[in-house]
Structures are given as C-alpha cells and as structure tokens.
Amino acid sequence: MTLIRDVLAELLSMFLADARMTVAILLLVAGVAALLKFTMLSPAGIGGFFLVGCLAIVVEATVRETRNRKS
C-alpha cells in the first residue's frame, strides 16, 4: 500500500509541484482557446500572447517562491 501511495504521490508531484502555476497554465490555455474560437484576432498574434503568457507564468512562479522563502 505504501508503494501505491508513493507512486500516486510521485504522479501528483509531477504535475502539482506548484499548484498555482498549474492552474495558471490551464487558465492561459483556456483563454487562448476562447480567443481563437470567439474572436477574429490573428491566430499568430494569439500564439504570441500564449508564448508570452507561459514566460510570465514561470517568472512569476520563481519570484513568488523566492519571496515566500525570504518572508
């Protein structure tokens, strides 16, 4: 039972090491999908927004973690 628990914990930690970051990624993807479906904006522009969003997410996650550890 410990082994199964460890396997499940490992799988969970692969995707939820930083739950806030995971949620931010899912929201960004949902937003990009909505922009593509419901607006007339250029797909390449939306792609650029998607890329910048991903870069912003990783920067925010690392800065937040650093501040949390300092406070």
Added chain:
Amino acid sequence: MGFESSALVAAFLASIVEVVEAFTIVLVVGTLRGWRPAAAGTVAALSVLAMIVVIFGPLLNQVPLTTLQVVIGIMLLIFGLGWLRKAILRSAGVIALHDEDLIFAKEKAGLISASKSGQSSQDWIAGLAAFKAVLLEGLEVVFIVIAVGSGRGLLWPAALGALGACVAVLCIGAIVHKPLSRVPENTMKFAVGVMLSAFGVFWTGEGLGIAWPGADLMLVVFGMLFFSTGFATAQYLRNFESNAAKGARQ
C-alpha cells in the same frame, strides 16, 4: 535541429537526470546487500514500466491527433515549466542543488535501520528499495518519452534517447562504482525544462489551431526565449538573494 533530434535529445537529457537518481539508490542496495536483490528489484520495476508503455502506447493511436497534441502539449507545459522553475530556483541558490552523495548516505542509513531482521527479509527490503526507486524515477522517463514522442509520431527517437541515457549511466556507473555526483544535474534539468516547455507551447498551439509562422523553426525560437528568460530570471533572483543576505548582515 529537426523534430526527431529534438525529441531524442530532450528524452536523453531528461532520462539521464532520472536514471542517475535511480542509479544512486540501486548502487546503495548493490553495495550494501549485494547485486542480486539490486538487479531483481531493477528488473521487476523495468518490467512494470514496459507494461505501462505496452498498455498505454497503442491507446494513444486511437486519440485524434489534434486532441492528443492539446492534451500532451498541456502536460508538457505543466511538466516542462515545473522543471524550468525548479532549475531556475536551484541556479539562483534559492533551493539546494540535488546532492547524489547526500542521497546515497541517507538511503544507506535508511536501508540499514530498515533491515534489522533476518537475512532473507533484508534482501527483500533491499530489492524493494531498488524496485521503488527505478519505478518512481522511471515513471517520469516513461511520461517524457510518451509526451515528447506521441505528438508527431516520434516515439522511436524519444525511446532511443531514453535507452541511450540508461546505457550511458549504467556504463559510467559500472566504471566509477560510486554515486554520479559530478553529473551537472541542474544544467540538464534547465535544458530539459526549456525543451519541454518549447514543445508544450508548440503542440498546444498547433492542436488549438495556431499555424506557427516558420513552422518547425519556431521550436528553436521558443527554446531560445525560454532559455534567455530562465537565465535572466535566475540572475535576477541571485542578485535578490545576495542583496537580502547583505541586508540581513547590516
């Protein structure tokens, strides 16, 4: 660099990181309790991992490509950005670097205290420790191979990369016969995080209907952007750390 070589390199580097971690624990078991339980545990775990690939691999062929690209792309993004985040934090000194020598000592102490009974149960505990280590680290390797490989039918190059990593670690490990603490684990993690994130953005976007300008070449551009952003962030956080330390001293 084409998709095939990108998939091969990403799987190779990611697998090296995971295989080195598993190797440390198998080495503890081997040196402490002999190579029989270490090999038994390793072979059993590899069999379970092979079963996972055999069961789930063909299922992926049943999923429409665009759906597969979105699902795998999102998983790659979560996984890749997670690795990149951790590598940036380690590079900036916010969290400690992975220390194989320390893990070796900890596992050794744990195994000694756990096996205070008869000979056969000591071998059983040692074998189980090797099994668990290979299974847990191998799960990440399997995920990376499937994720990197399935988006564009690149399972073979990705699997070859992972196999190459296993062979390389085993050969080097057999020669040096101690934890591979000099492997630049964080640099590799950084590179893998960059590559997986780039793949993740590319495939999620493609699956959602974005025709990337420059097609496959955009993967290189994404990689460069993730690398430069990660590098700059690590630099910024390093300065932040040293300023905080100076402030605390004054």
